[in-house]
Amino acid sequence: MSPTVFAPWNNPDEKPLIRFKNVTKKFGEFVAIDDLSLDIYAQEFFALLGPSGCGKTTMMRMLAGFENPTSGRIELAGQDIAPVPPNKRAVNMMFQSYALFPHLSIWDNIAFGLRRDKMSKDAIEARVAEMLKLTRLEKFARRKPHQISGGQRQRVALARSLAKAPKLLLLDEPLGALDKKLRQDTQFELMDIQESTGTTFVIVTHDQEEAMTVASRVAVMDEGRVIQVATPAEIYEAPNSVYVADFIGDVNIITASTKAIGQDQYHLNWIEGQPPLTATSALPFSEGQQAHLAIRPEKIKISTDRPEDAPNALQGKVLDIAYLGNLSTYHVELPGGQVIKAQTANTRRIARRDITWEDPVWISWSATAGVLLAQ
Numbered sequence: 001m002s003p004t005v006f007a008p009w010n011n012p013d014e015k016p017l018i019r020f021k022n023v024t025k026k027f028g029e030f031v032a033i034d035d036l037s038l039d040i041y042a043q044e045f046f047a048l049l050g051p052s053g054c055g056k057t058t059m060m061r062m063l064a065g066f067e068n069p070t071s072g073r074i075e076l077a078g079q080d081i082a083p084v085p086p087n088k089r090a091v092n093m094m095f096q097s098y099a100l101f102p103h104l105s106i107w108d109n110i111a112f113g114l115r116r117d118k119m120s121k122d123a124i125e126a127r128v129a130e131m132l133k134l135t136r137l138e139k140f141a142r143r144k145p146h147q148i149s150g151g152q153r154q155r156v157a158l159a160r161s162l163a164k165a166p167k168l169l170l171l172d173e174p175l176g177a178l179d180k181k182l183r184q185d186t187q188f189e190l191m192d193i194q195e196s197t198g199t200t201f202v203i204v205t206h207d208q209e210e211a212m213t214v215a216s217r218v219a220v221m222d223e224g225r226v227i228q229v230a231t232p233a234e235i236y237e238a239p240n241s242v243y244v245a246d247f248i249g250d251v252n253i254i255t256a257s258t259k260a261i262g263q264d265q266y267h268l269n270w271i272e273g274q275p276p277l278t279a280t281s282a283l284p285f286s287e288g289q290q291a292h293l294a295i296r297p298e299k300i301k302i303s304t305d306r307p308e309d310a311p312n313a314l315q316g317k318v319l320d321i322a323y324l325g326n327l328s329t330y331h332v333e334l335p336g337g338q339v340i341k342a343q344t345a346n347t348r349r350i351a352r353r354d355i356t357w358e359d360p361v362w363i364s365w366s367a368t369a370g371v372l373l374a375q
Contacts, residue, residue, distance in 0.1 A: 006216060008041040015078065017042040017167065017200055018063065023072035025058055025224075032058040034224035035072070042167075045194050045201045047211035050221030050247075056204045058224075060170050063202065064093045077167065090167035096176050098157035100145040107132070107141040110159045117164065131159040134193060151182045155189070162197060171203040175210060187213045208248050212236065220244050236296075241375050245294040250329075252300070252340050254293045258285040258372070266372065268293060271336040278311040281372035295370035297343035302330050303362050304355060310364035316340070318359045330355065332363050 008014040016039035025033040033055045040046045048056035061067045062074055065086030073080050081089060100109050110131050114124045132138045135155040140148050145156065154174065161169055174190070175183045191214050194201045205211050211218045212232040219229045220243075228240045239245035242253055256268035256277065266285060267276035270293075277293065285291055307313050319339060320331035323346075330342045342363050355361055 006043070008044070009039065009217065014041060016040060017044075017077055018202075019073075019075040020059070021073050021075070023059075023062070023069045023074060025055075025062065025067065026070045032224055033062075033069070036224065036226060038219060038226055038229065040200065040202060042200055043198050044216045045191065045203070045214055047215035047218045048202065048204045048221060049206070049208060049211040049218050051206060053223075054221040055224040056221050057172060060093070060172060060202065060204050063168065064091055064170055065089055091170065092161045092164060092166040092168075093170040093172065094157050094161040094174055096173045098145075098153050100153060100156055100160075102145055105142050105144060106137060106148070106156050109145070109156055110163050113160065113164050127163055131163050134162070134196065135159040135189075150178055151186055154178065154186060158190070158193065162193070162199060165197075166199065168200045168202065171201060173205055174203065175205075175207075183210070184213075190214055212248070220247055238371060239294065239373070242292050242294065242373055245371065245373065250297050250341060250343075252295045252297065254295070254338070254340075254370075256291060256293060257288050258291045259287060260285070265367065266291075268372075271334075271338075274314070274335065278367045279370055279372050280367050283372065283374065285372065285374070289374070292373045292375075293370045294373055295365060297329055297341040298327075298345075299369040300340065300342035300363050300365045302332065302342040302344060302355060303364070304359070306362050307364040311367045312369075313362055313364040314340075315360065315362055318355060318357055318361055321355075321357065330361070332361060 018040040020038040256270035316332040322329040
């Protein structure tokens with residue numbers, strides 16, 4: 001039997017843990033959040049993703065209680081949280097700077113909030129021991145923050161945030177200060193910890209790779225609005241707009257006018273003097289409507305000979321090659337001047353690089369390789 005897939009958002013009977021209902025937040029004349037509605041479910045690892053200034057941190061600060069909505073309401077477990085002060089919410093926030101107390105040991109940093117809550121000594125000891133084990137910090141309990149590494153400090157901040165067993169943990173760019181390799185390792189640790197505690201995590205990040213790695217669902221934001229909410233796979237394979245396609249990973253966008261040629265099939269007239277491209281789309285497009293074909297570079301084949309039977313085959317010349325060890329990305333200039341990226345996996349030990357700069361090449365892709373977008 002396959003394990004049941006965690007997808008409470010597909011179950012109409014499931015009640016969300018967090019509800020944004022038509023929330024607007026203004027700072028003076030500036031609209032930071034614009035009539036936003038969003039549901040987040042218990043035990044989700046939810047990512048708010050977008051460029052600087054898109055409103056993701058403002059949403060998080062409203063959840064934490066540092067800001068109140070100008071209009072609309074935010075509910076936590078069915079309750080309007082606006083009147084509840086930050087220290088009375090079942091919500092904890094982990095800051096990018098970690099905000100550890102430098103003069104306290106790791107043990108005392110984790111125990112700090114529990115002591116303030118007047119928890120009994122035995123209960124504190126048991127809870128801190130549990131948190132140290134969860135974050136693999138038992139050996140460092142007596143050290144001060146400056147005596148451990150950045151990655152370990154990050155885990156102390158996480159342990160301290162989880163010690164009070166919040167319903168919801170907010171993480172503001174939590175891995176921003178770590179180097180790339182450590183960040184990747186820590187992403188998997190975060191996922192394991194989130195899964196073993198069952199706490200709902202909401203992470204704010206501008207790093208698409210991070211959001212795609214850790215999250216059960218991602219909300220892609222722009223200018224105070226949510227553009228698309230979906231699983232990482234759906235966001236990557238079925239973006240709802242050029243903005244989302246372009247924000248996540250690498251993509252080629254070809255703008256064309258559409259002409260239906262059968263059930264869900266379209267011809268795309270993209271440039272004078274070139275044969276039309278063929279694409280499929282479940283979304284309907286009218287005759288002559290402008291559309292944008294978004295195709296990921298790894299879905300485009302590159303060859304020196306004209307491919308047989310490919311519905312889309314274009315000739316161009318190689319402008320540039322980016323060699324990334326496991327992948328090579330070829331930048332191919334087409335007759336009209338448009339540059340298309342095609343990616344190949346380097347599976348052999350020594351790549352017999354039969355395609356090089358300035359070479360004439362063919363690029364090709366299937367009718368289903370791209371997504372046809374209206375906006």
